[in-house]
Amino acid sequence: xxxxxxxxxxxxxxxxxxxxxxxxxxxxxxxxxxxxxxxxxxxxxxxxxxxxxxxxxxxxxxxxxxxxxxxxxxxxxxxxxxxxxxxxxxxxxxxxxxxxxxxxxxxxxxx
Amino acid sequence: xxxxxxxxxxxxxxxxxxxxxxxxxxxxxxxxxxxxxxxxxxxxxxxxxxxxxxxxxxxxxxxxxxxxxxxxxxxxxxxxxxxxxxxxxxxxxxxxxxxxxxxxxxxxxxxxxx
Numbered sequence: 446x447x448x449x450x451x452x453x454x455x456x457x458x459x460x461x462x463x464x465x466x467x468x469x470x471x472x473x474x475x476x477x478x479x480x481x482x483x484x485x486x487x488x489x490x491x492x493x494x495x496x497x498x499x500x501x502x503x504x505x506x507x508x509x510x511x512x513x514x515x516x517x518x519x520x521x522x523x524x525x526x527x528x529x530x531x532x533x534x535x536x537x538x539x540x541x542x543x544x545x546x547x548x549x550x551x552x553x554x555x556x
Numbered sequence: 557x558x559x560x561x562x563x564x565x566x567x568x569x570x571x572x573x574x575x576x577x578x579x580x581x582x583x584x585x586x587x588x589x590x591x592x593x594x595x596x597x598x599x600x601x602x603x604x605x606x607x608x609x610x611x612x613x614x615x616x617x618x619x620x621x622x623x624x625x626x627x628x629x630x631x632x633x634x635x636x637x638x639x640x641x642x643x644x645x646x647x648x649x650x651x652x653x654x655x656x657x658x659x660x661x662x663x664x665x666x667x668x669x670x
Contacts, residue, residue: 488559489646489661531599542589542650542659543612546599 447472449534451547458522459555466517466550468506468532477535478515479544480506484528492517492530502526522554558582560662562647568668574635577665581628581649587611588630589659590622593644602645605630606652634667642669 448471458464470476480492493501495508495515506517515532529551533544561580569575581588589612590602601614605624622632628649634641644666648659 488663489648491658494658542587542604542606542648542652542657543601543614544589544591544599544659545601546591548598 447476447534447536447545449532449545449547451530451532451550453550454548455551455553457553457555460524461521464517464519464522464526464552464554466530466532466552468515468517468547470513470515470532470534472513472534472536474536478506478508479533479535480504480515480517481531481533481546482528483531489531522552524554524556527552527554560647560649560660562645562662562665564665565663566666566668568670569637570670571637571639573637574633575637575667577632577645577647577667579630579632579647579649579662581630581647582660585649585651585660586628587650587652587657588624588628589648589650590630590632591646591648592616593646593664594642599646602632637669639669641667643667 450469452467478495481489482492483489504519508515529549531549532547563578587606589604591599593599603622604612608624619635624630644664646664647662650657650659
């Protein structure tokens with residue numbers, strides 16, 4: 446069965462420190478992977494998708510098929526990065542709306 | 557464009573009752589997905605509708621059902637409510653095609669079952 450694991454419930458760092466939010470997945474095919482973010486009192490929204498290979502708000506994520514991981518990284522954390530982050534997997538090429546989410550990691554960036 | 561809207565935003569029901577939640581997608585979006593969010597299980601996929609047909613289904617009992625109308629609006633129904641159905645129900649809409657497409661989420665409906 447498909448599964449997404451985010452091992453850390455809470456990650457606390459100081460402003461300016463590097464951040465890595467871990468995500469591991471279980472899927473035998475070729476997954477489409479996403480990071481969604483939920484800021485306080487806002488809706489869940491897409492941060493980035495692996496196929497785009499883009500950097501959004503300084504965040505990047507690389508798909509490592511050998512390690513079945515899709516960790517989210519940022520070299521210098523900012524206070525406004527504090528939020529709930531969810532890793533998600535789609536096994537229909539991302540063209541259908543059936544995402545499998547990890548349980549999320551709460552990132553807290555201290556001043 | 558207006559975002560995804562969900563009604564009602566809050567709902568309190570009693571065990572054994574049934575409930576219907578509504579979702580209006582972003583204009584032009586034909587796919588509507590429903591998710592249940594609880595502190596223990598996190599975000600879990602319920603089902604997805606596309607062009608008035610259920611295209612994908614998660615691992616939930618048959619008490620959970622849905623439908624989609626010709627204008628892409630969707631409703632979700634839960635019958636014979638149980639205490640464990642208390643959750644935030646999120647609706648998301650997206651374009652559909654070759655993907656991968658971003659899902660746009662609504663604010664959710666907070667259901668409390670007493």
